[in-house]
Amino acid sequence: MAAKPRVHEIASELGVDSKIALEKLKQMGEYVKGPSSSIEPPVARRLKAALEADGAAAKAAAPAPAAAAKPASSTVKPGVKPGPKPAAKPVVEEPEAPAPAAPVAEVPLTVAERQAQAEEKAAHAAAEKAEQQAEQAEKPAAAAAATASDVAKPSTGPKPGGAVPRPAGAPRPGAPRPGNNPFSSSQGMGSRPAQPRPGNNPFSSSQGMGQRPSPGNIPRPQAPRPGSPRPGAPRPAGAGGRPGGGFQRPGGGGGAGARPGGAGGGFQRPGGAPGGGFGGPRPAGGGGRGRGPGGGTAGAFGRGGGKSKSRKSKRTKRAEFEMREAPSLGGVSVPRGDGNTVIRLRRGSSISDFADKIDANPGSLVTVLFHLGEMATATESLDEATFEVLGAELGYKIQVVSPEDEDRELLEGFDIDLDQELENETDDDLAARPPVVTVMGHVDHGKTRLLDAIRNANVVAGEAGGITQHIGAYQVHTEHEGIDRAITFIDTPGHEAFTAMRARGAQVTDIAILVVAADDGIMPQTIEALNHAQSANVPIVVAVNKIDKPDANPAKVRQQLTEFGLVAEEYGGDVLFVDVSAREGIGIQELLDAVLLTADAGLDLRANPDKDARGVAIEAKLDKGRGAVATVLIQSGTLRVGDAIVAGTAYGRVRAMADENGDAVAEATPARPVQVQGLSSVPRAGDTFLVTEEDRTARQIAEKREAAERNALLAKARKRISLEDFTRALEEGKVESLNLIIKGDVSGAVEALEESLLKIEVDESVQLRILHRGVGAVTESDIDLATIDNAIVIGFNVRPDVKARERAAREGVDVRFYSVIYNAIDDIENSLKGMLKPEYEEVQSGVAEIREVFRSSKFGNIAGVIVRSGTITRNAKARVIRDGVVVGDNLAIESLRRFKDDVTEVRTDFEAGIGLGKFNDIQVGDEIETIEMREKPRA
Numbered sequence: 001m002a003a004k005p006r007v008h009e010i011a012s013e014l015g016v017d018s019k020i021a022l023e024k025l026k027q028m029g030e031y032v033k034g035p036s037s038s039i040e041p042p043v044a045r046r047l048k049a050a051l052e053a054d055g056a057a058a059k060a061a062a063p064a065p066a067a068a069a070k071p072a073s074s075t076v077k078p079g080v081k082p083g084p085k086p087a088a089k090p091v092v093e094e095p096e097a098p099a100p101a102a103p104v105a106e107v108p109l110t111v112a113e114r115q116a117q118a119e120e121k122a123a124h125a126a127a128e129k130a131e132q133q134a135e136q137a138e139k140p141a142a143a144a145a146a147t148a149s150d151v152a153k154p155s156t157g158p159k160p161g162g163a164v165p166r167p168a169g170a171p172r173p174g175a176p177r178p179g180n181n182p183f184s185s186s187q188g189m190g191s192r193p194a195q196p197r198p199g200n201n202p203f204s205s206s207q208g209m210g211q212r213p214s215p216g217n218i219p220r221p222q223a224p225r226p227g228s229p230r231p232g233a234p235r236p237a238g239a240g241g242r243p244g245g246g247f248q249r250p251g252g253g254g255g256a257g258a259r260p261g262g263a264g265g266g267f268q269r270p271g272g273a274p275g276g277g278f279g280g281p282r283p284a285g286g287g288g289r290g291r292g293p294g295g296g297t298a299g300a301f302g303r304g305g306g307k308s309k310s311r312k313s314k315r316t317k318r319a320e321f322e323m324r325e326a327p328s329l330g331g332v333s334v335p336r337g338d339g340n341t342v343i344r345l346r347r348g349s350s351i352s353d354f355a356d357k358i359d360a361n362p363g364s365l366v367t368v369l370f371h372l373g374e375m376a377t378a379t380e381s382l383d384e385a386t387f388e389v390l391g392a393e394l395g396y397k398i399q400v401v402s403p404e405d406e407d408r409e410l411l412e413g414f415d416i417d418l419d420q421e422l423e424n425e426t427d428d429d430l431a432a433r434p435p436v437v438t439v440m441g442h443v444d445h446g447k448t449r450l451l452d453a454i455r456n457a458n459v460v461a462g463e464a465g466g467i468t469q470h471i472g473a474y475q476v477h478t479e480h481e482g483i484d485r486a487i488t489f490i491d492t493p494g495h496e497a498f499t500a501m502r503a504r505g506a507q508v509t510d511i512a513i514l515v516v517a518a519d520d521g522i523m524p525q526t527i528e529a530l531n532h533a534q535s536a537n538v539p540i541v542v543a544v545n546k547i548d549k550p551d552a553n554p555a556k557v558r559q560q561l562t563e564f565g566l567v568a569e570e571y572g573g574d575v576l577f578v579d580v581s582a583r584e585g586i587g588i589q590e591l592l593d594a595v596l597l598t599a600d601a602g603l604d605l606r607a608n609p610d611k612d613a614r615g616v617a618i619e620a621k622l623d624k625g626r627g628a629v630a631t632v633l634i635q636s637g638t639l640r641v642g643d644a645i646v647a648g649t650a651y652g653r654v655r656a657m658a659d660e661n662g663d664a665v666a667e668a669t670p671a672r673p674v675q676v677q678g679l680s681s682v683p684r685a686g687d688t689f690l691v692t693e694e695d696r697t698a699r700q701i702a703e704k705r706e707a708a709e710r711n712a713l714l715a716k717a718r719k720r721i722s723l724e725d726f727t728r729a730l731e732e733g734k735v736e737s738l739n740l741i742i743k744g745d746v747s748g749a750v751e752a753l754e755e756s757l758l759k760i761e762v763d764e765s766v767q768l769r770i771l772h773r774g775v776g777a778v779t780e781s782d783i784d785l786a787t788i789d790n791a792i793v794i795g796f797n798v799r800p801d802v803k804a805r806e807r808a809a810r811e812g813v814d815v816r817f818y819s820v821i822y823n824a825i826d827d828i829e830n831s832l833k834g835m836l837k838p839e840y841e842e843v844q845s846g847v848a849e850i851r852e853v854f855r856s857s858k859f860g861n862i863a864g865v866i867v868r869s870g871t872i873t874r875n876a877k878a879r880v881i882r883d884g885v886v887v888g889d890n891l892a893i894e895s896l897r898r899f900k901d902d903v904t905e906v907r908t909d910f911e912a913g914i915g916l917g918k919f920n921d922i923q924v925g926d927e928i929e930t931i932e933m934r935e936k937p938r939a
């Protein structure tokens, strides 16, 4: 993040007024518009040097220890020896003056890096001094540590710093005020003695609480802190309290130290974080003005202490409150439950969601989780187990809302309460409806044949030709006890479909026909089917099939099933057994009678036909001509053409309905299966559907469901990436699987790619696993996953971010990029078949960051860039990446200039002006990546 500093930033960093800085720039011959103009780093450095020189002169009389200025000069350039004159030296060492085309010069190191290096150096310089004082410093620290928890009483700690009592001997006024130069190594602000509770203010940005936990974040209490001259001064005041964490944010300590002076606003900002010895070094040399209270600068330069102070006090209060509330874990405090506090979370919730519910800081929870051995970001979806661990630790009972509950709550949001609706129905509302039957049984016992036989039995005359269409369910009519009765059959035999539907919360079956071949007797799946039906509380009718066979033994079947609790009527039980031959069409009528008898005996098969339809999708497909068609089974209400419906995540208006004979149906009543056209997408079998008043409601419900599903999927994806999976895969041994991670620019593309890839047919020994898919740039965590599971990452129209790129290179992860789905499929297919030719591969040859865009009517937009890595060569193929997403591909670098000169290449850290021909969609912050084709060695 080596952003160009703005004038006012430099000014405030040095504690001078922006106007002065502007004036200085003018003197230096640099033209800038105003305080918020950004300037190139070399200029910034020159400006700093110049201001520092001024400042040093002015400061000479000030009480700030002279030593302060010394390390500061070194911060500019790590290579430069610290010297008393922080002047223009670094500028001389500039790699190159800025190119006119892009007046944006940059040095190789980022500001942060330079600062860090400088600070490290200064730390060394200060170390000696620190050592001398460390002893003294540690004493109060120890005392502080010992009392930390006790003193966290409201009375003791109105300020963050107050958490630790000031050691009695703290030097007070008179002495140079500690901390008025947060950058001075000699002042000791950076060297607060061991803080007992690093990060006890989770709201302080300087503490890095919101950061990912990393080893650097683990508090290392008692870390020697260089340069604490004043044992009395130290206040472990939270800020900068993370010895390790301080690395990224140099400085917090300065602010802390500033407090004694009263004006300090340094909390949020840099200033000598202890571990890294940031206490000393700062380019500011003359001593941390602006942030510290020093010499009245605080008010003068726009960063009044007052503002920061009030902010600080809020944070402080919060931190203290939390501290009182809870003991700390991993250096952070989080409000705790009493062990029974129930927290309800949706599937796929993230730490942030949890934090919201318990009013905690997500960053703190991340830290806690980290200490429990799990790494996760605040916004990442977590699985239930992870939440349970976290909840248990913090005294909460986590309830992850079940999909059904979730959907119920979702519908309630639209004022739809299906349960209530059913409850409110009276006998007057209810009308008899046909039973819905599923046929189950062991493989090859004749389920399909039986369904066919029933279908073709065409029991009631007038159904000329019988049922012709397979729509997933059909209804037959039969005369039972002199009355024409209908029975609905689910046309997908087997308990798997039955159970899959149940898993979605759809209980459509009223009666199960258990088919047992009389020649075979009960078999494993007979028992399974039986168990499934019984666990769903669905009564069973047994069809003893294949009685036409010579070796058929129907009595044996009856006897066998007795052992499983199915006792035939003739044996004194209540289960109807019917001998049938699906092939010969024997016993079909009797079977239907048995079904109706069973229904009438024990089931209340009634539904209210006079309301908006509710039901379940039984089967659905994408039809070339008709779009998404779904067979739905109406459970209550009446479905009519023109109704607005939502089925799972599909929504739309019923355009047309057809029955199993292919005939158009205008309205469908309970237990009637109809094929519906007009849905936006294909629902899944088992998805419930309902009619809504308005189209809009249907759409909104669908969208909400989709979001919920996505979240749930994310939670699962995280589970999938665990180490266990990898181990298991290893244990499986024989299976060679090709693991993939798919990232794309839009979800549609990702899904399409995933679907196509999974359809690739290869021999059974090779397995294709998609470990993770998602929308957005390829990230570090994708690479992590790929590393763990030996996966290949496929980027579809997306690129890796810088860190991911580096990590992929380091870990040797194969990241492939495609912009045409078929190419991706081809490659994967070929590699699965072991036929992937060693081909040319795309190699990234250079990356440049756009720092400025120059608009030219003649040449189009010219990108003022700094080359971040590699070399940008003229005539190379280029692509433009914005936030990790490719916005322009296959572009030519038509012009490449430095200093008005055309050049053929520009190397890392140099600037250039790049023209991409007609492609003008470039913005500051975009990356231009150049690509070379290189032959890929065969593995």
Ligand SMILES: Nc1nc2c(ncn2[C@@H]2O[C@H](COP(=O)(O)OP(=O)(O)OP(=O)(O)O)[C@@H](O)[C@H]2O)c(=O)[nH]1
Binding pocket: 441, 442, 443, 444, 445, 446, 447, 448, 449, 450, 493, 545, 546, 547, 548, 549, 580, 581, 582, 583, 584
């Ligand atoms: N003799 C005789 N054969 C039958 C009868 N019913 C089915 N079969 C035969 O049994 C075999 C299996 O029948 P299916 O209807 O396919 O059995 P299934 O239970 O649906 O089988 P899966 O779909 O594989 O689970 C077929 O060859 C049928 O012709 C019957 O009543 N008598």
